[in-house]
Structure formats: structure tokens, C-alpha cells
Amino acid sequence: MSREYRYQRLETWLLDGIAGKRWAVGERLPSVREMCAEQQLSKATVLHAYQRLEARGLVEARPKSGYFVLPNTATRAVPLTGSDTVVAPAPVTVSDVVMDVMSRGAAFDILAGLQAQRRPAQSFSEQASLDENIAEASNAGIMALNRSVGRALRSQTANAHHYYDEPAGDNVLREQLAQRYRRYGCERSAEDFCITAGCQQSLFLALMVSCQRGDIVAVESPGFYGVLQLLEQLGLQVVEIPASPVTGLDADSLARALQQWDIRACVVTPAYATPTGANLPLATRKKLLLLAEQYDMALIEDDIYGELGFLGRPDPLKAEDKTGRVILCSSFSKSLSRDLRVGWIDAGRWHNQVKRLKLVTLLASSRFVQQGLASFLKDGGYDTHLRRQREQLRLQRDQLVNFLDEHWAADIRFSVPEGGVAMWLQLPEAVDTLAAYGAALSKGVVITPGSLFSSSDHYRNCLRLSFLHPLTRARQDALKTLMGVLSH
Amino acid sequence: MSREYRYQRLETWLLDGIAGKRWAVGERLPSVREMCAEQQLSKATVLHAYQRLEARGLVEARPKSGYFVLPNTATRAVPLTGSDTVVAPAPVTVSDVVMDVMSRGAAFDILAGLQAQRRPAQSFSEQASLDENIAEASNAGIMALNRSVGRALRSQTANAHHYYDEPAGDNVLREQLAQRYRRYGCERSAEDFCITAGCQQSLFLALMVSCQRGDIVAVESPGFYGVLQLLEQLGLQVVEIPASPVTGLDADSLARALQQWDIRACVVTPAYATPTGANLPLATRKKLLLLAEQYDMALIEDDIYGELGFLGRPDPLKAEDKTGRVILCSSFSKSLSRDLRVGWIDAGRWHNQVKRLKLVTLLASSRFVQQGLASFLKDGGYDTHLRRQREQLRLQRDQLVNFLDEHWAADIRFSVPEGGVAMWLQLPEAVDTLAAYGAALSKGVVITPGSLFSSSDHYRNCLRLSFLHPLTRARQDALKTLMGVLSH
Incomplete structure (x- = not known):
């Protein structure tokens, strides 16, 4: 961080302030003069930071008045070209x-x-x-992770290679995951998790247990192509729900689609969805959970970017799930390493089906990798890594x-x-x-x-x-x- | 081997002789007296060995005549209780x-x-x-394998964790696999293989690409329960084909079933099938390949025990496959370690579909594990291990x-x-x-x-x-x- 310029530090501080509601939407930021005095910075530096916020579409410069916070706090307004209407469900190609x-x-x-x-x-x-x-x-x-996995590899008991991992995966790792999710408001225990070979496999399992061939699945538009691919391979139909680059999936559009069609599952990325980086507001989350209950629909939560929030870790949708309809899917691939091939799924009411399907399609995961990961989490290595x-x-x-x-x-x-x-x-x-x-x-x-x-x-x-x-x-x-x- | 008793060594030598046709079916083994002289062994030792062969049902003691080689060279005759008739296809439970x-x-x-x-x-x-x-x-x-995997882990380039493995898996490992299979009569190259997360996943991929929900699949009876589980999960119907504990799947029964039903795939374990340990004779293999062509059926070859032949490695069914209808599935789980989670599939005409489905359901495999394995194979560690x-x-x-x-x-x-x-x-x-x-x-x-x-x-x-x-x-x-x- 020593190489960060003054204007960048100020900008970050202002961003944090806007995100943290120090200045509400419509409110005026401190004047350039005030800011110079308060932060002991030159006028050029303050102006540079303010102009960068303006360029990002976060604040608006009003002549002779100052800089005002705009509604969309984390984006230039990217219009939803072409997808503001919902098209009838169709097979994916x-x-x-x-x-x-x-x-x-x-x-x-x-x-x-x-x-x-x-x-x-x-x-x-x-x-x-x-x-x-x-x-x-x-x-x-x-490097610390690799040392941990290497230690686990060396310390395997002599004939461990004769035995498969338990079907739900290493218990110590699942306990670590449960602890993490409890931090984020999810009342979960190790028994709720099933280790998988990555988030993509978790999504596959989630779709397999919640849908049958030909069923309709709602997805974000624009949304992750890996999900579209899965739907195609599993013979599922897709209905694309408009998603804002700032606030993500539009719950009202989803509600209208649910009135029209029998949608069995909705795949949603509440935190930093690819491709836009959108983050679902609390109100949308609550609406989604209500809709899931009302229409007995599975909410497949892709949480793979959840740990990568610059201003903190947003609570997963799963935290508010009272009826077991949220299937939480994630992995360490984005936050740690793509080479571990360790993900997880917390499938709520579908837990036993998922465990069974995982066993039948994958049999087991690698124990030494899981053990190495579990130690890495336990020792705080993961949190340190995440901060960096x-x-x-x-x-x-x-x-x-x-x-x-x-x-x-x-x-x-x-x-x-x-x-x-x-x-x-x-x-x-x-x-x-x-x-x-x-x-x-x-x-x-x-x-x-x-x-x-x-x-x-x-x-x-x-x-x-x-x-x-x-x-x-x-x-x-x-x-x-x-x-x-x-x-x- | 120093702890092996004399009678055991003799028994092994006799077994090899019978398997290698030194004595044909119906032929008389050397008399006890001849054997004593020839091998410099006591009468008790020779008798012990002969009686053990008799107890195994490999030879028959004819009073005053000696010991004669029986037809089933590797088994006591275990009758096929209850499955000598083929039952109509049905969903699996x-x-x-x-x-x-x-x-x-x-x-x-x-x-x-x-x-x-x-x-x-x-x-x-x-x-x-x-x-x-x-x-x-x-x-x-x-231990040698673990050192090799550990080395691969340590030698990963600094930012390798940002990249996924290539969709078909590590090229060096695939090249090693191709080389091994070329030894066993399969004219294959690295491009023909796709790395998976184990044989169970290979079987899953094979069934997914060769069948559609509701299709009929033929399996050995008795046969591997993991396959029955897969069929159930994928909504496929099963028709069980009688399998002998010695000569495996009965090709004539399969032929009759094919006349009656539209069977899309047949899962077969040509080498040391679980649960019986049966080994398909060459004639049966040829019949199966002909049937596959005649009925345009996929032959899903479970080769997981292939490397574990005590008298040598039988050629895979794939070796005789001229039309790409054999889907070879295997892994290192039985021959090396269950904790690697590395298998492979050589899907012939379905290769591209398999690669795609693997990518979509699993995304990638762990590179360092594959690299470690590839080195282990290359250095001869695997062959040494297999001998032991x-x-x-x-x-x-x-x-x-x-x-x-x-x-x-x-x-x-x-x-x-x-x-x-x-x-x-x-x-x-x-x-x-x-x-x-x-x-x-x-x-x-x-x-x-x-x-x-x-x-x-x-x-x-x-x-x-x-x-x-x-x-x-x-x-x-x-x-x-x-x-x-x-x-x-």
C-alpha cells in the first residue's frame, strides 16, 4: 500500500464513506476547501479524488454548489440493453x-x-x-496454503490410500466452513455442508436435485455462462430475468415471470455477480426469499465471490433462509486457488439428495487437500490471505x-x-x-x-x-x- | 516374499502353468513322485500344493490316476443363482x-x-x-507418490493458482496414459484421453453422453452397485445380463436382450469384475464388439481393476475397438491411491461431448496432483508400485x-x-x-x-x-x- 498515491487514499476513504452512508444519496460532500483543511491535503489532490468519483458516476458536480452523492453508489449507470423484457422460457444453446x-x-x-x-x-x-x-x-x-497441503500429504497414515473420503467430505473442513458462515449470520453446522469438487460441481448438484429435465430455471441476465452451459447439458429451460449492473437480479421481473411460468429454481449471485459485479440490496434479498416460499422454488445461491467484498463480506442469502429453500454453492477457486478443486454446497432441504448424488457421481474428494485447507483456515492463513x-x-x-x-x-x-x-x-x-x-x-x-x-x-x-x-x-x-x- | 512357504511357491508355479496352458484342460499334472524329484521338494509339500489346487476347484483328483486340470481355471464353480434369465428392463431402486x-x-x-x-x-x-x-x-x-505430488505442489509457478487446468486435463499425464495403453494394444494418443475426478465420474460422463433419460442400459449381474446407483440417479432403465464368476458377462444373453429391447449402452468390466473377479475371454470380447456395432450400442468399459492382474495385464476391450464405440473408464483409485481423485475416460466417438460435459460439470482437475502423478509414472514409480x-x-x-x-x-x-x-x-x-x-x-x-x-x-x-x-x-x-x- 506504500505505493498508493494520496488522491487514491482519499478516494478510497470517500468510497468507504459513501458505501457506509456517512453521506447519503443526494447529500453534498465536504467542499474542496473543507476537505483540504480536514485531511491536510493539497487542493489538486482533493480535486483529483473528487473528479475520479465523478468520472465513476458516484457523485455529481453541481456548478457553484459542490459534489453530491448519486443514487447508484458503485457504478456508472450501465443501461440494460436489450433485456428489460422477459422472454418466454426456451432451451439453451x-x-x-x-x-x-x-x-x-x-x-x-x-x-x-x-x-x-x-x-x-x-x-x-x-x-x-x-x-x-x-x-x-x-x-x-x-505459499502458506501449499505448505499446509504438503504437510497434510506427508502426514497421511500409511494405509490411508486404501480408504475413500467420507461422502460429505472432511469433517474438520466442514466445521471450519460452518464457523465462517456463522460469522456471516448463517446458523449452520458442519453437518449442513457437503464438500464438492468446486462451485461448478455444486451448481450442477443443486440443479440436478431441484429440477427435472425440461423444467424452467430463472437466471440473471446478464449472468454466468457456466450456468447457461449447465442448463443446456441438463436439458433445462431458461428464463432470463433482467439484472442491473448495480443492484443485480430484478425481483419484480422475477415475480412477474413466476406468475406466468412454473419456475422450479432461480440461480442468483447476490454478491459481486459476474459479469457486472452487482450486489443485491437487502430489500431484493427479502423479496427473493418470499418468492421462493410462495412458489416453492429453489434459490440456488452462487456465493463464489462473497469473500471478495472490498468493503466487507455481505451476508449470504442463506443467512435469511428459514425454510431450507436456498442452496448455497461456493468454492475456494476465486478467493484462494483454482487448483484445489474444493467447493461446497449447503443444500438445505435437499441435503440428503445432494450427498447421495455427489457420492454417486464423484464418490469422494481428496482428503489431504481438504485437511491442508482445514489447517490453513484454522491457523488464520485464509483470513490473512483474504485481506491481502x-x-x-x-x-x-x-x-x-x-x-x-x-x-x-x-x-x-x-x-x-x-x-x-x-x-x-x-x-x-x-x-x-x-x-x-x-x-x-x-x-x-x-x-x-x-x-x-x-x-x-x-x-x-x-x-x-x-x-x-x-x-x-x-x-x-x-x-x-x-x-x-x-x-x- | 521370503516368508512364503515352499508349498505356496509351488502352488503359484502350478497356477501360472495352468493359466499359461503348460497343462491344458483335462490334462494330468505331473505325479507327486515326479514333482518331488523335479522340484527337489518333499512329498508333503507337493501333496499340500496339489490339495490346495483341488480345494480351489482348479484340478480334480482321480483315484489311482492323479490330478487333472478342470475347465474353470480360476474359480470354484459358483453357480449363478437366480439370474440365469434376463428380466425386462426396469427403473433402478x-x-x-x-x-x-x-x-x-x-x-x-x-x-x-x-x-x-x-x-x-x-x-x-x-x-x-x-x-x-x-x-x-x-x-x-x-510414499514415493506423495513425494512426487509434494514436489509438484512446491514447484507451481507463483500465480498458477489464478488459472484453471486445461479442460481435458494435464497433457503430460494424458501422454503417460496413452503410452501405457499403447503397451496394452490400444493405439491411443494423449488427445484421446480426458482426465476426470475418478472412475465413478468417468462412468457418469459415459452414461450421460451415450444415453438419454429413460434409455435402457445393460449391466453385468452380479455387477458393480455404483453403476446401478448411477442408473437410478440418471433415470435410466437397467437390464441385467447374467455374468459368470469366471468368464464374466454372457454375450449370448446380451445378444438375446438386444433382439428384444433397444439397449443404448452396456457397462462391462472385462478385467477382474467386481464382485466376482471374472475375466472376459477373448471370444466374449469379440462378440461384445460385434454386438456394439450391430446395434449401435456404447460399450462402457470399466477398466479400474485392469492393472491388478496377478498373471499380467489383460488387454482392454478398447484395444479391439475399431469404431469408437468403446468408452474406456478408469482411475488410479484401486491400483494406487483412493485419495488422488484422478481418473480418465477415453470416449471414442463421444470424446468431444465428454470433454464438454466434464468442463461444464466439474470445470477442472487439480493440476499439481496430475503433475505429481505424471512424474511418478514417468519415473517408473508406478510400475514398481504395481509389481509390489x-x-x-x-x-x-x-x-x-x-x-x-x-x-x-x-x-x-x-x-x-x-x-x-x-x-x-x-x-x-x-x-x-x-x-x-x-x-x-x-x-x-x-x-x-x-x-x-x-x-x-x-x-x-x-x-x-x-x-x-x-x-x-x-x-x-x-x-x-x-x-x-x-x-x-
């Missing part, structure tokens, strides 16, 4: 581009695989050395926002999420990001076109951009290359 | 006992979990010290056979497999092993009742017994306890 994107590590990196995994050649520049520092801090956590990881992601989000502000055309709009790993970018109507996929790839740039996030023909002029990786020179160049490709 | 058994590590150990994982208290007795020696030799392989493991399993099979011969009632019959980890035991008609499950469990004995291996009401008087673990005093006591329970 997703283009092969999704498979290509998924096979390239879900395209959280704009650089194609091999290129990205090499350390950047520009590591002597100031920017790159900052990136390295950030990366080192975060890697310290991974969130800080790093916030810095990287800022790098990306700044870069877009400075280098990209003025007519783009994007969300500025307060957590997660990605933002949603809207380009002028004429741009077709799906059509540009191949051209970008041929120049070593992997993009996730907006169309992937819907099974209808929406979001052709949109794009998900990730800030999971430091914005090295190589990635800046890739973004510039992409700009060139998209402007043709 | 399997009792909760299966879930209980699966949750107890698939009951390859007659001792309940915790008890078994403790080292036996009787380790000072001669028998136990023999077991320990055997176990140590096998554990050396596991087969030797150990053969000794343990003999321990179990001897124990049954000496301690159990004369009216039992059992198969004596030449590979794998389990044998099939048939008790008198009146015995109900399923009913005895609870009573046995209450005394710390876990059994796998015969009924689990069929979805009809067959095999109530049968039992699978495993020789995966050394027959320690504790396990001998458990077997005696079981005898008591079953005789009530």
Missing part, C-alpha cells in the same frame, strides 16, 4: 465461443494462457515493480478504471464493482464483441464477449473485463490492441 | 444399504472405518509381522482362501480371482446376507451383501469379500464373527 473461453481459464486474463503465466519482461518499470509487490503479498498466502487479496483486487480494479478513463473512448460505460474480479463494459451500439473474438485472439487477446452472458442475442456491444490480474504493461498493451480491434 | 456401504469406503475392509485405520495391536505375532512387511513394501510406493501391489494382493487372496478353507463351513463356494481385490462367496440358500448387514455392523463388521450387486432380488445368499487388506488377527476375528452372525 450457447455458442462454441463459450467452450473456447472456458477452456482458456474462463478468460479472467486478457492475455492468452502461456503468455500470461510467464513473468512480464517489463518487471523493471515502476508499474511492473508495483505489480510484483502486490503479487508477492498475495502469493505469500498461496481484497486489497490487491481493489488496487487492480482502480488500475483498470484509471486506464479505461485515460485511454478508452469517452462513449464507453462500465460498472465499478465493490468486490469480485470483473466489471461490465458497454460499448457503442455498433460494436460487436462476439464478432471480434477471433480477431482479438489472433493478436493474443482473449475477451469474454457480452453475448456469452445470455442465451438470447443480447449484449453484443458489451464485454466483461477482469481485474484479477495486475495491469502490467503487457496487459495494457493488450487492452490497447483490443481497442483497435473493436473500433474496426 | 437400490436400498439405502448401498449408500451406507459406499459411505464406509465401499466396504473393501471388513472392519468398520476407524478400527481399520489403526495399526493392529497384534503386530508382534508372526502373522501380523508378515502383514506389516507386505504393507511396508506397498507403502513405499505411496499385485504380489501383495495375490498373497492376501491366498490368505483369505486358506482362511475360508480352514475355518468356514464346507458348504460355501467362492471364486478365486486372478486379479483385482475381491471374491464372490456363495452361502447356503437359507442365508440372507442383506438381513445380516445390521447385526454384523453392530459387531464392527462391514459386509457387502450379494443383493447390492443387482437391482432385482438376487444373490441374497451371496457376499463379496475383499482381499485388499492383509488378513490380520483383527480381520480374522471379524470373519469368524461374521460366520457366527450368518449361521443364525
Whole structure:
């Protein structure tokens, strides 16, 4: 953090204040003069921070009056192009581009695989050395994790390899998970969890137990393509519910859809949903839970980004679940490592079915990995890592926002999420990001076109951009290359 | 092997001779006198060995003539009680006992979990010290494997945790697999394989891509309960095809079933099928491949015991597959460790669908585990381990056979497999092993009742017994306890 500029620190402090309601929507921020005196900062620094907030669409500058807090606290207003109406349920067909994107590590990196995994050649520049520092801090956590898993591997009893893991997974790890979720308002115990091979497998299990072939499932639009893929493979029908880049799934649209169709499950990402980074307000959460009860519908909660909130960890939807209709799905892939292949599911009323289905389709999970993880959690290594990881992601989000502000055309709009790993970018109507996929790839740039996030023909002029990786020179160049490709 | 008795060495040599056709079916073995002279052994030793072969049902003693080789070279004749006719396809319903058994590590150990994982208290007795020696030799392989996986874990590049494994799995590991299968007559390359989370997941993928809900699947009877469970969960119908404890699935019965019903897939375990340990003769293999082509049916080959042949590794069915209709499924769980959670599938014409479905339901596998495994294979660690493991399993099979011969009632019959980890035991008609499950469990004995291996009401008087673990005093006591329970 030592490399953070004064204006950035002020900006962060202001953001926290806005998010924490120190200044309500419509309220005036302290004047530049007041702020200079209060924070012992130069006028240039304060102005820079205020203008950045304005550029993000968080505050509005009123001539001669000052800066006022705008309603959408964490985004430029990204309109919902093309999906403000709900289309009748239909089978899912997703283009092969999704498979290509998924096979390239879900395209959280704009650089194609091999290129990205090499350390950047520009590591002597100031920017790159900052990136390295950030990366080192975060890697310290991974190294500690690996030591923990390595210890578990070495300490396995001699003939442990003759036995399978218990069907629900390692009990110590499940106890650790239960403890974490109790912090976030969920009254859960180890027995409520079932360990899986990752969040994607949890979502698969959730859909398998709550739906039958041909059933209708509601999803966010734009929403995670992995879910659309699952629906397609399981022969389920999809109804896409409009989701705001700021406040996520629109509960009123869902209510109307429920009146029309027999929707058996709704997949929702309450915290930092991909691709937008939206966060469900409390009121929406309550509405969703009521609808689930009213229509006897499963709420499949994708909680994979929950731990990555820059301003704290929002309570999961599961915390308010009184009737066991929320199926909580998550994993360590986004918050810790994609290589552990350990996720979990808390399936409420479907718990026994899930346990059975997991046993039958997967048999077991790796015990030493679970044991290593459990120790890592118990020793506080995970919390330490999360603090660094969130800080790093916030810095990287800022790098990306700044870069877009400075280098990209003025007519783009994007969300500025307060957590997660990605933002949603809207380009002028004429741009077709799906059509540009191949051209970008041929120049070593992997993009996730907006169309992937819907099974209808929406979001052709949109794009998900990730800030999971430091914005090295190589990635800046890739973004510039992409700009060139998209402007043709 | 230093602890092996002379009669055991002779018996092994004779077994090899019979299996290798040194003496054909119906031929007379050398007389006791000839054998004594030839092998420099006492008459008692030779007689002991001959009588053991007789007890196994491998040779027949004809008064005044000598010992003659019998037709079934690797078993006591275990009749197919109750399943010699094919019953019409039906949905699968399997009792909760299966879930209980699966949750107890698939009951390859007659001792309940915790008890078994403790080292036996009787380790000072001669028998136990023999077991320990055997176990140590096998554990050396596991320790080497763990070192290899640990090295892979430590050598991961700093930010590797940000990337998912490639969809088909680690390329080096797939190349190693392809090389192994080329040894066994399969002309395969790394591109033909997809890494999975174990054989059970491979079977799941195979059924998902080759069948649709409601389709009919043929299975061996008796056959693996994990497959019956999968069929139930996927809403598939089962038709059980009689399988001999010696020669496995009866191809003629399958042919008749195919004339009657539209069977989309047949799950078959050509090598050391559980529960019997049967091995498909070449003629049956050829018939199966012809039927698959004639009826456009998928042959799902469960190859999980293939590497555990005491007299060598039988070629997989896949070796003869010219039309891509064989889906080869396997893993390292039986031959190496159940805790790796690494399996594979070579799905022939369904390869792309499998890759896609794996990506969508599991996303990825753990790279460091795959890398560690790949090195272990490359360095020859796996082959060394397999040699020890087969030797150990053969000794343990003999321990179990001897124990049954000496301690159990004369009216039992059992198969004596030449590979794998389990044998099939048939008790008198009146015995109900399923009913005895609870009573046995209450005394710390876990059994796998015969009924689990069929979805009809067959095999109530049968039992699978495993020789995966050394027959320690504790396990001998458990077997005696079981005898008591079953005789009530």
C-alpha cells in the first residue's frame, strides 16, 4: 500500500464513506476547501479524488454548489440493453465461443494462457515493480496454503490410500466452513455442508436435485455462462430475468415471470455477480426469499465471490433462509486457488439428495487437500490471505478504471464493482464483441464477449473485463490492441 | 516374499502353468513322485500344493490316476443363482444399504472405518509381522507418490493458482496414459484421453453422453452397485445380463436382450469384475464388439481393476475397438491411491461431448496432483508400485482362501480371482446376507451383501469379500464373527 498515491487514499476513504452512508444519496460532500483543511491535503489532490468519483458516476458536480452523492453508489449507470423484457422460457444453446473461453481459464486474463503465466519482461518499470509487490503479498498466502497441503500429504497414515473420503467430505473442513458462515449470520453446522469438487460441481448438484429435465430455471441476465452451459447439458429451460449492473437480479421481473411460468429454481449471485459485479440490496434479498416460499422454488445461491467484498463480506442469502429453500454453492477457486478443486454446497432441504448424488457421481474428494485447507483456515492463513487479496483486487480494479478513463473512448460505460474480479463494459451500439473474438485472439487477446452472458442475442456491444490480474504493461498493451480491434 | 512357504511357491508355479496352458484342460499334472524329484521338494509339500489346487476347484483328483486340470481355471464353480434369465428392463431402486456401504469406503475392509485405520495391536505375532512387511513394501510406493505430488505442489509457478487446468486435463499425464495403453494394444494418443475426478465420474460422463433419460442400459449381474446407483440417479432403465464368476458377462444373453429391447449402452468390466473377479475371454470380447456395432450400442468399459492382474495385464476391450464405440473408464483409485481423485475416460466417438460435459460439470482437475502423478509414472514409480501391489494382493487372496478353507463351513463356494481385490462367496440358500448387514455392523463388521450387486432380488445368499487388506488377527476375528452372525 506504500505505493498508493494520496488522491487514491482519499478516494478510497470517500468510497468507504459513501458505501457506509456517512453521506447519503443526494447529500453534498465536504467542499474542496473543507476537505483540504480536514485531511491536510493539497487542493489538486482533493480535486483529483473528487473528479475520479465523478468520472465513476458516484457523485455529481453541481456548478457553484459542490459534489453530491448519486443514487447508484458503485457504478456508472450501465443501461440494460436489450433485456428489460422477459422472454418466454426456451432451451439453451450457447455458442462454441463459450467452450473456447472456458477452456482458456474462463478468460479472467486478457492475455492468452502461456503468455500470461510467464513473468512480464517489463518487471523493471515502476508499474511492473508495483505489480510484483502486490503479487508477492498475495502469493505469500498461496505459499502458506501449499505448505499446509504438503504437510497434510506427508502426514497421511500409511494405509490411508486404501480408504475413500467420507461422502460429505472432511469433517474438520466442514466445521471450519460452518464457523465462517456463522460469522456471516448463517446458523449452520458442519453437518449442513457437503464438500464438492468446486462451485461448478455444486451448481450442477443443486440443479440436478431441484429440477427435472425440461423444467424452467430463472437466471440473471446478464449472468454466468457456466450456468447457461449447465442448463443446456441438463436439458433445462431458461428464463432470463433482467439484472442491473448495480443492484443485480430484478425481483419484480422475477415475480412477474413466476406468475406466468412454473419456475422450479432461480440461480442468483447476490454478491459481486459476474459479469457486472452487482450486489443485491437487502430489500431484493427479502423479496427473493418470499418468492421462493410462495412458489416453492429453489434459490440456488452462487456465493463464489462473497469473500471478495472490498468493503466487507455481505451476508449470504442463506443467512435469511428459514425454510431450507436456498442452496448455497461456493468454492475456494476465486478467493484462494483454482487448483484445489474444493467447493461446497449447503443444500438445505435437499441435503440428503445432494450427498447421495455427489457420492454417486464423484464418490469422494481428496482428503489431504481438504485437511491442508482445514489447517490453513484454522491457523488464520485464509483470513490473512483474504485481506491481502481484497486489497490487491481493489488496487487492480482502480488500475483498470484509471486506464479505461485515460485511454478508452469517452462513449464507453462500465460498472465499478465493490468486490469480485470483473466489471461490465458497454460499448457503442455498433460494436460487436462476439464478432471480434477471433480477431482479438489472433493478436493474443482473449475477451469474454457480452453475448456469452445470455442465451438470447443480447449484449453484443458489451464485454466483461477482469481485474484479477495486475495491469502490467503487457496487459495494457493488450487492452490497447483490443481497442483497435473493436473500433474496426 | 521370503516368508512364503515352499508349498505356496509351488502352488503359484502350478497356477501360472495352468493359466499359461503348460497343462491344458483335462490334462494330468505331473505325479507327486515326479514333482518331488523335479522340484527337489518333499512329498508333503507337493501333496499340500496339489490339495490346495483341488480345494480351489482348479484340478480334480482321480483315484489311482492323479490330478487333472478342470475347465474353470480360476474359480470354484459358483453357480449363478437366480439370474440365469434376463428380466425386462426396469427403473433402478437400490436400498439405502448401498449408500451406507459406499459411505464406509465401499466396504473393501471388513472392519468398520476407524478400527481399520489403526495399526493392529497384534503386530508382534508372526502373522501380523508378515502383514506389516507386505504393507511396508506397498507403502513405499505411496510414499514415493506423495513425494512426487509434494514436489509438484512446491514447484507451481507463483500465480498458477489464478488459472484453471486445461479442460481435458494435464497433457503430460494424458501422454503417460496413452503410452501405457499403447503397451496394452490400444493405439491411443494423449488427445484421446480426458482426465476426470475418478472412475465413478468417468462412468457418469459415459452414461450421460451415450444415453438419454429413460434409455435402457445393460449391466453385468452380479455387477458393480455404483453403476446401478448411477442408473437410478440418471433415470435410466437397467437390464441385467447374467455374468459368470469366471468368464464374466454372457454375450449370448446380451445378444438375446438386444433382439428384444433397444439397449443404448452396456457397462462391462472385462478385467477382474467386481464382485466376482471374472475375466472376459477373448471370444466374449469379440462378440461384445460385434454386438456394439450391430446395434449401435456404447460399450462402457470399466477398466479400474485392469492393472491388478496377478498373471499380467489383460488387454482392454478398447484395444479391439475399431469404431469408437468403446468408452474406456478408469482411475488410479484401486491400483494406487483412493485419495488422488484422478481418473480418465477415453470416449471414442463421444470424446468431444465428454470433454464438454466434464468442463461444464466439474470445470477442472487439480493440476499439481496430475503433475505429481505424471512424474511418478514417468519415473517408473508406478510400475514398481504395481509389481509390489499385485504380489501383495495375490498373497492376501491366498490368505483369505486358506482362511475360508480352514475355518468356514464346507458348504460355501467362492471364486478365486486372478486379479483385482475381491471374491464372490456363495452361502447356503437359507442365508440372507442383506438381513445380516445390521447385526454384523453392530459387531464392527462391514459386509457387502450379494443383493447390492443387482437391482432385482438376487444373490441374497451371496457376499463379496475383499482381499485388499492383509488378513490380520483383527480381520480374522471379524470373519469368524461374521460366520457366527450368518449361521443364525
